[in-house]
Amino acid sequence: MEAGRLAGWSGSTATHNSSMHGDLSSSIIRGQVRFIKPRHVLEIGAGYTSIFLLQALKDNMIELQKFQKLQQQDKCGIPLNESYMVPQCVADEVDQRVQPAMLHTVDDLSHPGQTADKVKQIAKQLGSEKHLTLHVEDAWGFAEKLDEEVVLDLIWLDFGAGHRLEEFLERWWPRLNSKGGLLMIHSSLTNAITRKFIAKYQMPEAEEKERLGDYEIFGLLEPHKRYQNSFSIFQKRSDAYLEPIYSMGP
Numbered sequence: 001m002e003a004g005r006l007a008g009w010s011g012s013t014a015t016h017n018s019s020m021h022g023d024l025s026s027s028i029i030r031g032q033v034r035f036i037k038p039r040h041v042l043e044i045g046a047g048y049t050s051i052f053l054l055q056a057l058k059d060n061m062i063e064l065q066k067f068q069k070l071q072q073q074d075k076c077g078i079p080l081n082e083s084y085m086v087p088q089c090v091a092d093e094v095d096q097r098v099q100p101a102m103l104h105t106v107d108d109l110s111h112p113g114q115t116a117d118k119v120k121q122i123a124k125q126l127g128s129e130k131h132l133t134l135h136v137e138d139a140w141g142f143a144e145k146l147d148e149e150v151v152l153d154l155i156w157l158d159f160g161a162g163h164r165l166e167e168f169l170e171r172w173w174p175r176l177n178s179k180g181g182l183l184m185i186h187s188s189l190t191n192a193i194t195r196k197f198i199a200k201y202q203m204p205e206a207e208e209k210e211r212l213g214d215y216e217i218f219g220l221l222e223p224h225k226r227y228q229n230s231f232s233i234f235q236k237r238s239d240a241y242l243e244p245i246y247s248m249g250p
């Protein structure tokens, strides 16, 4: 229940099942979403982490609305002294991202300990339901159903894809934002099947490079645990994508 308590939201504990959430990836996911301000997130396997994703999307909107207001008042800057303000807002980014972002979460309710069926009700209680689209169905047929206009900024893979990870990648990689979109895979580092899959992409042959284009991978491990202890992140960086440079000084 530790992670449930850390969340600090009544209701998040109702989706907590210690056989599925022994680690702190929910906190990392929440921080990531707060940081990268995604417009569309896909989660495969709904439940506890959905609540963190939804809260982060809601908090993002509140933050972006504040930025937009400051921008409209010409006050969006960091004050250096009384007479000089360093411009802070990236106007286009604020305007584009201020719309309600969406979590598309998919679950077929097949796990006996699933808590996906509680997500809608808790999202309502927490006021984050406008960011939620819950799809109760099998994940493997879902790629064809998600509106083809949707570009995913974050994919959170939290179900047992196991030997079908390659198939998962094939379906969803093309849907990921090529300018830094993230694919985050749960329980990736100390499981033999997932580890083999990750290793293949860490030392890619020409064939993988050709297929996926540029990307980066890293993973984090909670070293004191045997299960539910890690995640790996692929960042897609196609077409020589680079972040913009906004400042020149040291």
Ligand SMILES: C[S@@+](CC[C@H](N)C(=O)[O-])C[C@H]1O[C@@H](n2cnc3c(N)ncnc32)[C@H](O)[C@@H]1O
Residues within 6 Å of the ligand: 015, 020, 021, 044, 045, 046, 047, 048, 049, 050, 106, 107, 108, 109, 110, 111, 113, 114, 115, 116, 137, 138, 139, 140, 158, 159, 160
């Ligand atoms: C490890 S749980 C994690 C769920 C959620 N992210 C959480 O934090 O509670 C995996 C979930 O995937 C769902 N699941 C398993 N196989 C699935 C499939 N083929 N399609 C859709 N959902 C599936 C299960 O019902 C279960 O709720």
